[in-house]
Amino acid sequence: MGAKRRLGVGLMGLGVVGGGVAEALLNKDRLLAEEIGCQPELRKVLVRDRAKRRTVPVDTALLTADPEEILGDAEIEIVIEVIGGERPALEYIRQALLRGKHVVTANKEVVAKHGAELLKTAREKGVSILYEASVGGGIPLLLPLHRSLLANEITTIYAIINGTTNYILTRMSGEGMSFDVALKKAQELGYAEAEPANDIEGRDAAYKLAILATVAFHTIVRPVDIYCQGISRLCEVDFRYARELGYEIKLLAIAKQRAGTVEARVHPVFIPREFLLAKVDGVYNAVQIEGDLVGKLIFYGRGAGAQPTASAVISDVIETGRAICGGEQRGTQSRPPQTMTIRPISELETRYYLRMSIADRPGVLAQIAKILGDRSISIASVIQKEADDATQSAEIVIMTHPARERSVQESLSDMEGLSVVREVGNLIRVEG
């Protein structure tokens, strides 16, 4: 083993994920050498603060605060980027590729926003950039899409792909917790950050969906193409109605492809309780993919955390290492990317759950039904609960048949103009 050629590796970032990667690289060095055919050698680790005390048993002599020590080291052939965030990670990755280094990254934001450019640079320089860890933590998703499912036209992606929000929704649904309390619990357990907006507002899920849809549909879907709505408006009462109607509420990342057009959106969704996705609880992720041949597939696992993410990063390092050391030559052939039109959310056609508070007086439901009917929105069912005497208002819930988003939004504006409508509580799209 000692005689084996050494493979220089540079690690950028030594936070939670970086620590997991460093640990796996060190603990599994024999396994890695066997799988790759040469011995990976961690030569440098980029950190912000060299003096900070760390639990990872990395030789402090390897730590550096200067990216140039990695980017400029000719012995380093693979750069692992696990800093996260758009900047400065993007520039480091770009520089690594331009200097002929292979890159493995877990950075969903960089890949979602700049993947096409980086892949082009990599191709021009004859190196690779792999990013399995950027979506779904340790769940194998991109490799199966890139290879195992090639015979399929992928038509649909339904993904529970943000553990923070799924944890919050699980507690809201299971225990009747309010959003604020559930978020606080998530923060206490380290499942949500102190600044949780990126997760709560669905942006994190949108980055991951952009990556998944780009690979699955052989086209380019960018974060700006994705309609995005978070979970902070969901109330306890929505979960109660969902249960009553046979649904569960999940934050889904959804992408569909048909006839050269793509729709991509992240928002809370009513899904039937008997769907397997409705049963995915806590911080777990699950990605449902439908292809014309294979039908419905689900991939389920831990979507975050040091070790699952390290699992994906290290497997990409092995892939890359084999290409470098084993003389493996990747076939570059693949379907040319297709140009697809992004369908705006206003053209979405789906079913809707609508909850509102109305004046408890005769004829109100008729007024609301007329507004919907005038825009060809057909009502599937109505629940009207007994009125609250004190406020003289009643709560009604309407489930529609499939309707056009634009018409629904216009109806909503009209209703908000009615004096008898006290408040539109929530509008939630229904799938399945």
Place this chain on the structure above:
Amino acid sequence: MGAKRRLGVGLMGLGVVGGGVAEALLNKDRLLAEEIGCQPELRKVLVRDRAKRRTVPVDTALLTADPEEILGDAEIEIVIEVIGGERPALEYIRQALLRGKHVVTANKEVVAKHGAELLKTAREKGVSILYEASVGGGIPLLLPLHRSLLANEITTIYAIINGTTNYILTRMSGEGMSFDVALKKAQELGYAEAEPANDIEGRDAAYKLAILATVAFHTIVRPVDIYCQGISRLCEVDFRYARELGYEIKLLAIAKQRAGTVEARVHPVFIPREFLLAKVDGVYNAVQIEGDLVGKLIFYGRGAGAQPTASAVISDVIETGRAICGGEQRGTQSRPPQTMTIRPISELETRYYLRMSIADRPGVLAQIAKILGDRSISIASVIQKEADDATQSAEIVIMTHPARERSVQESLSDMEGLSVVREVGNLIRVEG
């Protein structure tokens, strides 16, 4: 496109799966050409009866009943074997490899029993044999294990991997159907064969488990190494008790690896109802894999059927085609197979559900408890239902704490010798 080099393909078998593969090859010829880099050309199809009427739109001029027309055709570089069964498929595959042809097969029996030999032959001849479709239909399993999960030591496999039995169990559990009625329904719907023993007795699941465990554990697990028990002894009453106790009954294929030893077994299992695997219904398959880094993963999808199986076969054809046409060179490096000891079922340690019919008279439970206690089997809970006056017998159900299989079987023999034990109804292992 027309100028592209042609890639000769021979198809052996034109049954349900073969028809799906032929259809996909013909319908997706443009996609295949783009992905592979040269145009696959179906040159010959081996069938038993050339005159039989078929619905697949394959040019009848391609049909042949003589395997030599494929094996001896120098233009055929990839042989797809979807005949199924051990013979004559094994000999065809062996011959194809020996004559330097790449092989793609969906044949679980051949791969489970002869995989090691065939892989060796392929290596010697510089060709490949791929078999993603042999396990789990279209669900990507072998490629993720071979590549995405390489950084992990896989410790556990729990697999619902036979659609026929899962369909039967789903109906027995959901509708209180008897085994015989549920089997008949499955046969009417084409989910079970007229001769269902291979599925019902767990042999089909054992073949697939042998393949999965061999790949996951980097060792050789053969069908004869796998303890195998079918579902025909399950009664309605077992499902009732399962529900009462918070469990679901599934036929699981289980393999575990620790400290250089492997256990592998297929039998009915009580699993907690809240486990996601307990919620996998009907003909769907699900494979749960646990790795040291990645934690728990589940892969879910259709485990059989023409199109899902074709999805896996065609993706293997693309992989193979790229290697041939794109000059892709596979890194041959990988961990050397480990020698592991197979642990016999008698050494299994797990929990047990035991249902028996006993004489309704004082002191009987004490006698049974003593037999268990004498062999250090500890009782976790007992359910005794009111006695049946007519037969003067009562039914009791015992759940044990973890116990050794050998001790449990010995206790069972002892109990069967007791005059007060009318009948041992069922013994079912408990997981989770």
